[in-house]
Amino acid sequence: MWEYTDKVRDHFLHPRNVGELADANAVGEVGSLACGDALKLFLKINDAGVIEDATFQTFGCASAIASSSVLTELLKGKTVEEARALTNKDIAEFLGGLPKEKMHCSVMGQEALEAALANYLGEKAPAHEPEGELVCKCFGVYEGQIRRAVRENGLTTVEEVTDFTKAGGGCGDCLEKLKAILDDELGRPASEAPAPEPAPAKALTNLERMRRVTRVMDEEIRPNLKKDGGDIELVDIDGKTVLVSLHGACKGCPVSNVTLTEFVQKRLQELVEPDITVREAGK
Numbered sequence: 595m596w597e598y599t600d601k602v603r604d605h606f607l608h609p610r611n612v613g614e615l616a617d618a619n620a621v622g623e624v625g626s627l628a629c630g631d632a633l634k635l636f637l638k639i640n641d642a643g644v645i646e647d648a649t650f651q652t653f654g655c656a657s658a659i660a661s662s663s664v665l666t667e668l669l670k671g672k673t674v675e676e677a678r679a680l681t682n683k684d685i686a687e688f689l690g691g692l693p694k695e696k697m698h699c700s701v702m703g704q705e706a707l708e709a710a711l712a713n714y715l716g717e718k719a720p721a722h723e724p725e726g727e728l729v730c731k732c733f734g735v736y737e738g739q740i741r742r743a744v745r746e747n748g749l750t751t752v753e754e755v756t757d758f759t760k761a762g763g764g765c766g767d768c769l770e771k772l773k774a775i776l777d778d779e780l781g782r783p784a785s786e787a788p789a790p791e792p793a794p795a796k797a798l799t800n801l802e803r804m805r806r807v808t809r810v811m812d813e814e815i816r817p818n819l820k821k822d823g824g825d826i827e828l829v830d831i832d833g834k835t836v837l838v839s840l841h842g843a844c845k846g847c848p849v850s851n852v853t854l855t856e857f858v859q860k861r862l863q864e865l866v867e868p869d870i871t872v873r874e875a876g877k
Contacts, residue, residue: 598656599690605660610667615649622709625702631658631760635665635706639714643674650706653856656821657696664688665703674714680707681746694757701743701758729771732764732864737775744779752776764864798867804831806866814865815858819844826858829875836862837875850874 598606615636625632631654638647648666652658665685669677682700686692692700725738743749743758752772756762762769777783798806811828819826824844829837838858844850859872 597693598660601664601689602657602660602692605663605689606656609659609663611647611649611663612651613649614651615647618647618649620710620714622706622711622713624705624709625654631655631699631702633658633662633702633706635662635703635710637669637710637714639674645669645672645674645677654699654702655696655818657692657699658702660689661685661692661699661703662706665707669707674711677707678711680704683747694754697747697758698760727771729775730759730761730764730768732768733760735759735761740772740775741779744776749776750780765868800833803834803866807831807836807862807870810862810865815861818857819853824853834867834870836870836872838872839875 615638618636618638620637620639621634622637623632623634632652633654634651636649636651637645640646648669650662650666652662665680668680668684668688672680682697682704685700685703686697689700725736726741727737729735729737729740740755740759740761743755747754747758749755749758752762752769755772755776762772808828811826816826819842823842824847825841826844827839827841829839831837836859838854840847840850840853844853847853854872854874859870862870862872
């Protein structure tokens with residue numbers, strides 16, 4: 595279970611400036627539902643170049659919501675030039691810190707800000723435009739994003755790259771590429787960095803599939819849902835079909851189907867098998 599600061603809890607439970615800003619003249623959108631996190635930032639900038647208002651819409655975890663909420667608060671009253679200087683480190687520091695596994699949420703905030711300011715100035719959004727090779731197919735992370743995260747945050751291990759970009763947090767097929775990019779950025783030979791663990795074998799027995807599904811449900815999916823007041827129970831596994839029951843805030847939630855398909859099913863497909871499907875028991 596991750597430890598959150600009081601500020602993170604406050605901005606997650608009581609997010610500021612949520613929703614679409616009707617008279618926004620700068621909009622930045624990053625991420626995707628397929629990758630698990632998405633953020634759309636709206637800014638209203640006056641003729642003097644001062645940000646008068648800022649709102650957001652996001653799909654993500656507690657850290658993503660808190661980071662987006664804090665970002666809008668930090669932006670109000672700043673000039674465009676002052677806003678340009680904001681980084682993911684500023685977002686994380688204002689929150690009193692984020693768990694290392696959630697630093698990518700603050701990075702998403704910085705990228706959305708850059709996209710919005712670029713939109714306002716009629717420029718291309720450097721953080722949103724794919725640059726280089728698609729390295730991590732699970733989360734749609736490109737080489738340029740990885741290199742930038744390494745340079746701006748002083749990353750030295752593959753695990754840190756995953757924390758800041760999510761690359762390598764799924765099937766594991768891209769870990770060797772991440773290591774090569776990291777070695778190149780740090781100017782070190784490959785022998786100086788420990789080799790990442792090999793990706794798990796694709797062919798699974800029924801018993802191994804059950805073990806992996808159970809582990810992912812208990813170690814990742816349930817803890818994430820519990821942070822938002824929900825819960826999920828594994829009911830049965832029929833071949834590659836996983837039957838579950840939703841509880842707490844998830845039960846009867848109008849977007850429970852999105853939770854099942856875009857979070858639960860996606861994570862099981864990434865971490866267990868790509869053709870797993872998830873259904874709610876009794877439906």
